[in-house]
Amino acid sequence: MKPTISKRIIFDHFANKTSPLQKTAIENWLTDRENEELYYQWLEEWERNHLQYDAQNDVALERLFSMIDRDEAITPELQTSLRGKLARWAKNHAGKFAAVIAVALGLAWYNRDTINYISYKTGYGEIETFELRDGSTVKLNANSVLKVSRWNFGKTKREVFLKGDASFDVEHLENHQKFIVNTPENFTVEVLGTKFTMSARKFGSKVVLTNGKVKLHYLEATDEKELIMKPGDVVKLKKDRPMEITRTEAPETYSEWENKRFVFDETTLEEMAYQLNETYGLEVTFSSQTIANRQLMGSFKGRTIDEFLQSIAEVLDLSVSRENNKVHFTDH
Numbered sequence: 001m002k003p004t005i006s007k008r009i010i011f012d013h014f015a016n017k018t019s020p021l022q023k024t025a026i027e028n029w030l031t032d033r034e035n036e037e038l039y040y041q042w043l044e045e046w047e048r049n050h051l052q053y054d055a056q057n058d059v060a061l062e063r064l065f066s067m068i069d070r071d072e073a074i075t076p077e078l079q080t081s082l083r084g085k086l087a088r089w090a091k092n093h094a095g096k097f098a099a100v101i102a103v104a105l106g107l108a109w110y111n112r113d114t115i116n117y118i119s120y121k122t123g124y125g126e127i128e129t130f131e132l133r134d135g136s137t138v139k140l141n142a143n144s145v146l147k148v149s150r151w152n153f154g155k156t157k158r159e160v161f162l163k164g165d166a167s168f169d170v171e172h173l174e175n176h177q178k179f180i181v182n183t184p185e186n187f188t189v190e191v192l193g194t195k196f197t198m199s200a201r202k203f204g205s206k207v208v209l210t211n212g213k214v215k216l217h218y219l220e221a222t223d224e225k226e227l228i229m230k231p232g233d234v235v236k237l238k239k240d241r242p243m244e245i246t247r248t249e250a251p252e253t254y255s256e257w258e259n260k261r262f263v264f265d266e267t268t269l270e271e272m273a274y275q276l277n278e279t280y281g282l283e284v285t286f287s288s289q290t291i292a293n294r295q296l297m298g299s300f301k302g303r304t305i306d307e308f309l310q311s312i313a314e315v316l317d318l319s320v321s322r323e324n325n326k327v328h329f330t331d332h
Contacts, residue, residue, distance in 0.1 A: 005029040007042055014046045027119050117147040117161075124281040125305070127258060134158055134171050136179065141165035141199075141257045142279035164278070165199045167255045170212075187218035187237055196229075197255040203274035205237040208254040218243060256299060262308065264296035269329065272296060272312070276327070280305055287330040291318065 005026060012018050013026055029035050120130045122140045129139045130146070134154050138146055144164025153159070158179040170179045172193025181189040183200035187207075194212020199205055207216060209229045216227040216235060220243060227243070229235065232251055236244040248254070256263045257279075264272065270292040273284035282305070286292040300311050309327060313320040319330045 005035070010039065010042050011046050014043065015050075024121070028121060031118050031120065116150055118150050120146045120148070122164075124279065127260070132158075132160075134173065134179075136171045137169045139167045139255075139258055143281070162198070162200050164201065165197075165257060167195075167197045167258060169195050185237065187216060190215040190217065197251070201274070201278055203238075203271060203278070206254070207233075207235045207237075208248070208251050209233050210251045253299065256301075259301070261299055261301040263299045267296045268292065269294050269296065269312075269316075276305075282322075282325050282327050284327045284329070287328070291329055291331065 009018065009022060010026070013023065018026070030039060120128075120138070120140060122128050122142055122144050125142050127139065127141055129137060131137050132148060132153070136158075138160075140146060141164060144162070144166060146164075146166060147161040149159065154177070158177055159182065160180070161182045163184055166181075168179075168181070168191075170191050170193050176192055179191045179193075181191075181198065183198075183205065185200045185202070185205045187200075187205060189196070189198060189207060191212065191214045194214055195210040196208060196212070196214055197210070198207045207214070207229065209231050211231045214229050216229055218225055218227070218237060225243070227235065227245070232247050232249065234246045234248050234251070234254065236246075238244075253263050262272075262275070269284075269286065273282075273286075273292075276282040276284050294316055296312070296315075298315075300308055300315075306322065309320050309322060312318075313329065317332065319332055321328050321330075
């Protein structure tokens with residue numbers, strides 16, 4: 001059951017009194033546009049009742065402009081847009097702007113990701129599908145985040161930021177506007193209209209093209225490189241290793257996580273442990289490095305995570321034990 005977001009919780013949030021779980025719930029709640037409007041109404045009400053100090057409007061406004069200009073995460077176009085909106089707000093609220101600017105400064109930058117981006121998130125073991133404003137759809141695997149610009153998405157370009165696993169069905173637009181997926185793992189996927197699955201995880205990243213065409217931008221050592229992918233191409237990217245490209249006749253199998261199924265292609269148990277940690281929050285250990293280096297091939301599914309673990313143990317003739325979020329594999 002999802003928590004109910006009340007005015008009291010939002011006011012606690014403005015006062016920096018909310019827990020990490022409450023902050024995550026608020027971010028999810030803000031993905032609804034009606035809630036976003038209510039959020040800013042409550043922000044203005046909270047500011048009126050929590051005046052910090054008296055200051056000159058023009059000095060306070062210039063201070064805020066300076067912070068915007070120094071923030072590298074904000075594009076020049078967004079800087080100009082924010083400057084205009086803040087200047088108009090200050091003019092329309094001249095009597096109270098100076099008194100609340102200090103609070104606004106802290107709140108705006110403390111919550112700038114919430115203000116600048118709509119975040120679509122899934123928790124451990126969750127899989128959800130979201131529709132973006134351009135008609136594209138994205139299905140997120142467990143423990144994944146997709147951030148979309150709240151202000152500029154679809155105006156001059158469509159740019160999103162992914163951490164985790166996702167399957168995209170990108171809507172082709174009449175003006176052929178590109179759709180760009182950025183990741184924290186030093187690679188970017190650029191598409192026009194296509195279906196593909198990708199993973200951006202610390203233990204390794206992957207892009208699998210189902211149909212259409214995408215351009216992959218990636219770093220190899222310190223060199224920036226590009227690759228045009230064709231349907232059936234599978235690209236694997238790992239830190240400190242060259243890019244690896246293979247072919248598959250069944251690209252759809254690489255998104256079997258949509259059906260809560262794991263597909264392994266010469267995957268070591270150590271790599272599997274990273275996946276289970278990322279998607280289910282499990283801490284997987286092995287009684288020896290020999291076990292950790294053993295490889296898996298094929299597709300595995302269980303109605304529960306325990307059934308899945310038991311299937312792996314049976315296939316590799318191992319013993320597995322689990323206590324809460326700790327899993328341990330040993331020889332018989």
